[in-house]
Amino acid sequence: MKPEMITLKHGDATIKMPASSLAKIAMASTFAVVFPQAANVAPAAPTTIPALGEYWPGQGGVNAGFVSACGDVPAHYLIIGDKDLGEFKWGRYREESEATSRWDGKLNTDALIAAGDHPAAKEARAYTADGHVDFDLPAAAQLYQVWVHGLIAEGAYWSSSQRSANYAFYMYFVDGNQYSTVKSYELRVRPVRRFFI
Template identity: 45%
Template sequence: MQLITVTHGETMLSTPNSALALEVLARITGAELSAPAVAQSAIPAIGEYWAGQGGIYAGIRQYPDGLHHVIFATEDIGDHAYGEYGTAVGATSKVAGRLNTDTLHSTDGTFPAADAASGYTADGHHDFYLPAIGELNHAWQNIAEHFSKDCYYWSSSQRSAGTAFSMLFGDGSQSYCAKFTERRVRPVRRFIR
């Protein structure tokens, strides 16, 4: 089933029936809405490029603040070190890469993988970050064909002062590597469903 997303201001509703969505949004917002006044865009199938969203659609994933659409960049952005080997940082979430990336940016030191991921932009979006290990696992489950099979990808999830988690898309194995090791980086972004 293909969903249509209908928006009005900051209110968004996804449904296979755009007429029903217009009616519900009109009741919620109190505005008189017609089809031309409301932006509509189809959510692509998992694994397809989502025009205007900056990358490949990886489906919906649960986060502490609710369900989010997950978009991975269309390509890798090089090999980078995690950074600050021997320093424990608070980037320990296995779920929320944005939280980890923000934590790394607010910590003294140099974090090349996180800097590269958050510096990535596509389709006007500047909210990319280094994915947590759980987000990389989500990508492996849903869009593994879009990743290189012969190298490890950094996550933003620290394991210890000297290591952080990484993932091999060839077989889905998760491991940890020394933070000074250069590993592949693939940015991700998300937005609430």
């Protein structure tokens, strides 16, 4: 059976194609308008990738490794700020938070900033380096990645991942374990950002 053909004319140009092909093109065009690329995901400029643990010129910190696409977040490199910001409370002890992702620090930090009174997240978000203002308090999995690559050797650092109304996760870099502790305690903060490729 021959496919149904459609003829399109515009001025002197004529295109004849199967109706099913035109439908596919129309659907793709519609989806491109209705579901544009995420606003916070800009295509990255080609660059030389420094070794793990080396400062990445122009990216605001140290290369903490490649992260595969997960959920709505495309593949990217994790960049960790090259200095500690100090010790801060996680904040809002005895209150539930929407910051429950164990791998998406940006999602968590956005929730903490929106809720207010989260000093560790506020300090991480306020950090700037090499002109970048998109730093976050790392999620639990992001801190684990930093430990796996040996980029921090000691200390206890807050994650942005809540455990409960009273507790949030942190990474103890001396032994490589993750624990949860009271949100009113003061722990170290090291900001991270995502460099999309």
